[in-house]
Amino acid sequence: MSLTAQLAAYLSRTGGAPATIDMISRISGGASRETYRFDATQNGERCGYILRRDPPGSLIDTDRRLEFAAIRSFAGKGVCAPDALALEVEGAELERPFFIMRRIDGGATGSPFAPDPYAAHAGAIGEQFFTIMGKIAGEPVDGLPICDVTDRPALDACWTRELDYWAGVIDEDEIHPQPIVRAAVRRLRRHPPPPAQKLAVVHGDYRSGNFLHDGAGRIIAVLDWEMAHLGDPLEDLAWATDPLWSHPAGGRISGMLALPDAVAIWERASGLKVDPAAFAWWRLFASVKAQAIWISSAREWRDGGFKEPILAFSGWLTARRQDEILAEALANFEAA
């Protein structure tokens, strides 16, 4: 049965009325899920949706319940979270786990590899980008839907939880020995950060390329919440400012703002402070996590039968660039 027919069957059953599907099209991005846009007509009403379905092989092993709950945690809270509508962890008619969101039309993403992805709107987009991130960090976590599907680390255990997980990914998926990232893992363990100043929702992949903007300087959606978790609020800030997401020639974070300006905006929006030593730790960690993902990607590409070129791209070109970033960060870490 085609995906179109599967979706029609699912929506007809759950909506209690015949649904027709058209304009279905797979879209690029979101390498850890197959992502499709489609229109559905039911009871005479036509709406646009996004389907996120688990692929047979994935760049990141995550629980789709987490992404769904994370998005729902921020519905109506001014952080441009999409409207999450339906989740099927067993896959139902689509045979693999999936969820459906309302589609936000008219948006574009900026490539992390472009030197000036936001052009004249860089400042305005940067202001919103770091403000939204700060709002997510500052949100009290008690009662949020994400708390029902993830554990709640102690403030002084946020770093070990993340580092242990990603170091484990490296152990599991490394094919060729990786001395640089292994040295970074050891360095992080020897120089732990201070406890988190609060427990926060961490988006987990908040960066250039993972939001939609309208082309006129306004962010309209924050995407790709699949690595969301509870943890140290500095984690997202460190991830977004990893040099990987910025063109090497640019000198600005993701082509938006200088780092001190980005930090100041984040502090204002979150009501939190950036401790330099803690931030340095989380920035090195961000590079470790990224490299773990690229290592996994290379493994998945090989073991999955070489089907998705994005996995090769991430596991090769991106991994090489990450090694350069890691080596530089390691050399400067203790001096920070």
Next chain:
Amino acid sequence: MNPTLPDLLTGITVALSTPLPPEASGEYAAGRQGMIATIAILCAQEAERGGAARVWENGAMRALFGRAAPKYDGGLGGRLRQAASGVDADFTWAGLDAANADLRRVLIALHEAVEDAGDRRLDREILNLYRDMARARRLDLAGG
């Protein structure tokens, strides 16, 4: 390093010859084609520079092990001396990668020992080597 050049070339051939379902045509297919083309260009870079990078990296690690070996007795000292005395004899990609993997394992063990000993001079030397290793393996997206 992985993926290897043969993996990459085989992989993009598999990707090109695998038909996509109708819903994956259009934007996704175009993006996928572009990515395959980029990987092909980068494979050309790797074919041009990758062999020299591997030979250089293997030599740099052996030279470091030769300098570090006198500081270490026992198992690690023996591993360092043995690795330092090696030479690249198999110049196939697989042969160079196999030698490189062995040397990298010794490098990891050495760095752990250096950290445990608090040897800041050798630690700095290894960190500098990491930087050079990463630069030597750089791929340029613009094809430069």
